[in-house]
Amino acid sequence: MIGEYPVITLCGSTRFKEQFLEAQKRLTLEGNIVISVGLFGHSGDDEVWTEGTKEMLDDMHKRKIDMADSIYVINVGGHIGESTRSEIEYARKNGKGIRYLEESVPVIPEEMVREIAEMLDCGHICYLNPHTNETVYVLNPSSCEYYEESDVDILEKVDSWDRRITLKPPESFESFKFMEGFIDELPESGYSLRNKLVSALSHSHPFAHFKAVIDNCPYRQEWFAYKQKCLEAYVREEIDSATAF
Secondary structure (H helix, E strand, O other): EEHHHHHHHHEEEEHHHHHHHOOOOOHHHHEEEEEEOOOOOOOOOOHHHHOOOHHHHHHHHHHHHHHOOOOEEEEEHHHOHHHHHHHHHHHHHHOOOOEEEEOOOOOOOOOHHHHHHHHHHEEEEEEEEOOEEEEEEOOOOOHOOOHHHHHHHHHHHHHHHOOOEEEOOOOHHHHHHHHHHHHHHHOHHHHHHHHHHHHHHOOOOHHHHHHHHHHHOHHHHHHHHHHHHHHHHHHHHHHHOOOOO
């Protein structure tokens, strides 16, 4: 706060230039000092895309958040992109207040996204309360013969929520795409491994053959990291889809 005026930094996709300007005007008239973006890269300010400029502006916007008491997220239609997610997480970790143009859209902390992705990878179903960010997990029925007795109480609790998002492990075709994407990203030095993995995916049991190759190659940890990244993106997409307007 500067004097009697709270300081608010606007965050969001620069494709929403009109909404940025409207929010800046409205919040200013409400008695706030408003810090906005300097350029609208997705609305015609092509200077943003020159080498090094986008990275500078992203870092600069974090400094604008440092200067503010809170952030105001321009999340038109529920849209929150990767850069905006990063800014929200930064504001949260630094104790800044967070408000949204469209308040009903949940924002899931990155550490929670990672946890959900890890649990899905282990064969669990996640139930997420988008109002409280509470999560509960049960084993996927397709990966075991029965629920544990404790799952009955868990499901009763989930049924008591006003709203829930159900997140299930990716379908086989989606997991197959993860493996194909990893192959495509292998460096030139991994040419031999690429051929082995392509061959593995052409077998009748591609997942087992892919795993057998990965478990005995130098890129095993890189695969785990890549799969985790894909799973986190999958979780975000599922949540965005479930909360889309």
